[in-house]
């Protein structure tokens with residue numbers, strides 16, 4: 001019978017595990033690779049049964065003379081050919097039938113069948129060797145055939161092979177070969193590995209620590225095990241034999257210190273730790289480069305002075321689809337309205353708090369690039385330039401290097417093709433260039449905007465980190481007029497690049513996991529904390545992943561605490577829509593078109609409060625889209641379409657650049673994009689509408705594509721460490737901490753419900769929400785008793801205070817009860833009879 005579930009077994013070589021190790025990143029821990037098996041065909045199963053029947057028939061024929069002429073014929077042929085080894089034939093046939101008919105689709109089953117058949121031949125030679133039969137000199141085949149039938153020789157096959165081999169290897173040689181083949185056959189047929197054999201033979205030599213305990217328990221989530229100190233594999237006999245090396249382990253203290261998933265390179269060096277400075281390149285006595293390359297490098301010698309070596313970024317892994325987090329349940333309209341009311345109240349409440357003057361954090365809180373001795377890698381760049389020209393030449397493409405721009409992560413070799421060379425010919429040779437340079441991949445920009453040249457971007461061997469402090473201290477940031485200026489990174493020429501959210505006016509940040517999105521978001525937020533006061537810029541941060549943005553809680557720039565609950569997130573977007581409408585109303589009253597106009601009036605008018613810009617940051621759009629795709633998409637689009645003039649901006653990040661997350665509508669409304677490394681060109685197209693991001697190197701290597709730009713620009717994003725974020729936030733909070741009173745959440749809800757005009761009737765159907773299912777019962781209660789009090793409804797209908805109060809508001813909106821009159825109870829405006837009439841009429845209309 002075909003078994004569909006694969007129990008992961010070690011392959012003969014001991015390496016064929018189908019389950020990814022549970023150690024490593026948590027996402028990897030979740031990763032299980034299931035081997036997909038096709039069911040075994042009926043024909044194959046029938047064949048297996050036929051072979052088993054035949055094997056039984058042969059087996060009986062070999063021992064008893066009860067199977068007639070055909071049985072006798074089979075016996076004599078089999079023994080004649082293989083001698084005593086012929087007795088193995090029925091066993092091997094049954095084995096093959098089982099392997100083919102039951103495990104037929106498993107990896108290695110064909111090999112098992114072939115090895116099993118060869119075993120008969122091996123045994124027939126062995127029989128010949130050990131029985132030491134005289135080799136006939138005449139009629140060899142016939143004599144061997146007859147001898148084989150006595151089962152005292154190896155038959156024709158064994159005899160002929162033996163006689164051939166004995167001349168070459170002698171008896172000892174044949175013996176060794178047979179032992180070797182026997183062990184191989186045992187390993188292949190039994191599935192026992194060399195390692196297990198060795199462990200049985202040398203129990204102490206083979207360290208078991210290297211074994212993955214989860215390897216034989218497929219699809220079970222394994223706890224991440226802290227690695228133990230690695231024993232010296234080279235001293236292990238099995239280790240030496242198999243040449244398998246323990247994957248580099250992260251020392252626990254390193255993990256603890258940085259509280260990040262430190263990745264190690266091949267040599268066990270953490271990729272985020274600067275490696276010792278590279279040896280200075282020896283001066284080349286005689287230049288072997290073409291004259292134009294030489295002169296170019298001499299001209300720009302300073303430019304190519306390299307910074308201390310940092311290891312090249314680790315390759316990114318393919319991301320796994322995100323599981324829906326448990327706490328994420330589908331969000332209803334009611335939830336959103338409730339959250340929106342809460343948010344409105346929290347904002348109002350914090351706005352009433354006294355605000356001390358904002359103290360800008362000093363730059364010393366940020367890390368400075370430790371300027372160590374520079375190493376000159378001009379020689380290496382020259383060599384690469386020469387290799388590129390030579391590679392292209394070997395494909396018949398004549399080019400010449402016109403410039404080289406050395407950025408922090410990549411170096412761009414600018415080529416001028418000779419007349420008549422098609423650009424597409426160069427772009428088609430990207431992989432060949434990468435191969436010749438032994439580079440991880442090259443990206444070709446053809447042509448470079450504004451230049452008559454083709455750019456070939458080659459990853460640097462030594463990547464240098466761009467520290468946010470460098471950008472924040474740069475003139476471009478300091479002189480940036482917009483309060484939403486933020487540090488982006490450095491371009492390929494090493495120039496500091498800043499962005500302006502106000503111009504974007506909304507931005508989508510996408511990339512695979514670990515590509516640098518969170519660092520980019522942190523740089524954006526930190527930049528704004530350095531640039532603008534809370535009166536100028538406010539944030540709403542939505543972080544369904546919970547871990548990324550929580551550090552900012554308590555800063556005065558936050559309108560509400562960082563939102564981690566998706567229900568509240570959808571509510572926050574709804575609130576933003578309400579705020580946008582409110583702002584437009586204010587603009588209309590003052591006769592201005594946008595926030596700038598309004599704030600200009602406010603500057604000269606004591607009665608008018610200036611409005612801050614609001615940046616809404618969503619870190620992981622996918623999590624929101626999972627719980628309430630329609631609402632979220634709708635809110636984002638409505639905001640994106642109209643929020644610019646109202647001074648409200650969206651910054652949306654996602655690690656899932658798939659069309660179900662970044663829908664066409666979202667894309668159309670968020671015009672600026674930042675793409676980090678992704679695993680495929682399809683993902684790159686989803687973000688940028690063009691390929692390129694799949695060639696990025698990760699760790700902050702990005703393509704920045706602001707609205708209006710002709711092409712994306714490659715940048716190395718600036719780096720900000722969690723500890724820097726912590727110290728900046730601590731500094732700000734020391735001077736001005738906002739406290740959000742979470743205990744009054746019920747009150748908040750109540751107040752929200754009682755607020756007239758704005759979100760006041762939030763609980764009602766008129767806001768687009770669904771009618772409270774207790775409303776009808778509540779109205780009946782009110783008209784019955786002639787009393788409209790929240791406490792009565794609470795008591796009678798067993799409702800919470802907030803819900804009862806919302807229902808009373810809804811009744812007021814429907815004209816059933818009068819307005820709130822302070823200490824006096826509300827009036828009931830209809831009689832029981834009128835209510836019954838109304839209900840009947842409604843029923844009639846519905847029918």
Ligand SMILES: Nc1ncnc2c1ncn2[C@@H]1O[C@H](COP(=O)(O)OP(=O)(O)OP(=O)(O)O)[C@@H](O)[C@H]1O
Pocket residue numbers: 260261272465466511512513514515516517518519520655699700701716717718719720
């Ligand atoms: N600009 C940068 N310069 C240097 N290293 C960086 C940069 N950006 C990110 N990194 C490195 O890459 C790691 C992962 O970055 P980050 O956490 O921002 O990835 P991410 O895209 O947000 O991942 P996820 O989606 O899983 O949260 C960081 O811990 C850091 O070591």
